[in-house]
Amino acid sequence: MDFTGMGGARRGAPVLSLVQHRLARRFRSCFRIRRRIPWPVPNENPSAGVLSRRDFLVRSAMVPALALAPSLGSRLVAATDPATPLPSTVKPAKKYPIGLELYSVRTELARDLPHTLREVAKLGYEAVEFYAPYFEWTIPRAKDVRSLLDDLGLRCYSTHNHIESFTPGDGAAKAIELNQIIGARHLILATAPKGTAGLEGWKNLCGRLSTAVEQLKPHGLTAGFHNHQTEWTPLDGGLRVMDVIAANTPPEFVLQFDVGTCMEAGADPVAWIKAHPGRIKSVHLKDWAPGSAADEKGFRVLFGEGISPWADIMAAVEATGGVEYYLMEQEGSRFSEFETAQRCLASWRALRKNS
Numbered sequence: 001m002d003f004t005g006m007g008g009a010r011r012g013a014p015v016l017s018l019v020q021h022r023l024a025r026r027f028r029s030c031f032r033i034r035r036r037i038p039w040p041v042p043n044e045n046p047s048a049g050v051l052s053r054r055d056f057l058v059r060s061a062m063v064p065a066l067a068l069a070p071s072l073g074s075r076l077v078a079a080t081d082p083a084t085p086l087p088s089t090v091k092p093a094k095k096y097p098i099g100l101e102l103y104s105v106r107t108e109l110a111r112d113l114p115h116t117l118r119e120v121a122k123l124g125y126e127a128v129e130f131y132a133p134y135f136e137w138t139i140p141r142a143k144d145v146r147s148l149l150d151d152l153g154l155r156c157y158s159t160h161n162h163i164e165s166f167t168p169g170d171g172a173a174k175a176i177e178l179n180q181i182i183g184a185r186h187l188i189l190a191t192a193p194k195g196t197a198g199l200e201g202w203k204n205l206c207g208r209l210s211t212a213v214e215q216l217k218p219h220g221l222t223a224g225f226h227n228h229q230t231e232w233t234p235l236d237g238g239l240r241v242m243d244v245i246a247a248n249t250p251p252e253f254v255l256q257f258d259v260g261t262c263m264e265a266g267a268d269p270v271a272w273i274k275a276h277p278g279r280i281k282s283v284h285l286k287d288w289a290p291g292s293a294a295d296e297k298g299f300r301v302l303f304g305e306g307i308s309p310w311a312d313i314m315a316a317v318e319a320t321g322g323v324e325y326y327l328m329e330q331e332g333s334r335f336s337e338f339e340t341a342q343r344c345l346a347s348w349r350a351l352r353k354n355s
Helices: 018-035 053-080 102-111 113-122 133-137 139-152 168-183 198-219 241-247 260-266 270-274 308-320 337-354
Strands: 098-101 127-130 155-161 188-189 220-225 254-258 281-287 325-328
Touching: 018 133, 098 102, 098 155, 098 337, 102 113, 102 337, 113 198, 113 337, 127 325, 133 155, 133 168, 139 260, 139 325, 155 168, 155 308, 168 260, 168 308, 188 198, 188 254, 241 254, 254 260, 254 270, 260 270, 270 308, 281 308, 308 337, 325 337
Parallel strands: 098 127, 098 325, 127 155, 155 188, 188 220, 220 254, 254 281, 281 325
Antiparallel strands: none
């Protein structure tokens, strides 16, 4: 079949099929674009009237690039234009909930628990920590408390307990059930049982608490200890009680850090935190200042009024200590319980804003 009449093929030129002929015309029309767009083509000869096979192949390879040019150009502009926002690679700062140890409002709590929780939530606290009296709740009572916590948007991450909560049998079983109901994860021993003394006495207690860690683990819970001033006192041989506890409990055992009693004992809070990475899951924000309670000193100062190096403590527990949440604690002040909690929270927020 002769197609020389279609498209005016030159005499002596190879005869093209209809399909080849149409493709050639399309490619020739595409390459007219180069006269409008400054696009250097290798081996280009503008005076040549015939497209060489090499030029044909080169230009054919460039056609897809032409189609992509607008989108590539816009990306380059976006990358160089300072007015165009770039995707952020900076991770948002981790948020640490601020809660209230309910011993701070113990009179109000004993009078009316629901009202106390509502007031605490209204002040702006995000969590609460119940202390020992919660252990007397019935299961229905615990469920009512959990329902109220949920309604108020409050969380309970930990509870303070006596030794019976860590003793195998009915005590541990009840503590497990109550804490699971209210959503707590950490069962903290609030104070050592009476009669705990000497290096061996403290090691024995550590053995009981380590056993409790294994018993709590299947239930999604763990155990911990809350320090007081006496635990910073050296035992025979120079070891402090807190050193003994840290060395004789498993890594998942929580060393809940009460800052005020550490300051009262003259210990270094930052050094303690850095020596036990990952174990300071919660911090009691209790301040302390030298002086007597009659002078509104000691533990009666509000958060931020004492001598605790809060900025350094926060930096250490967040970078090294493994803190998950903070708990404001106040043993009493010149103000009412609720006003004390409100003023301490305001000071905490100011410190966080400026740190």
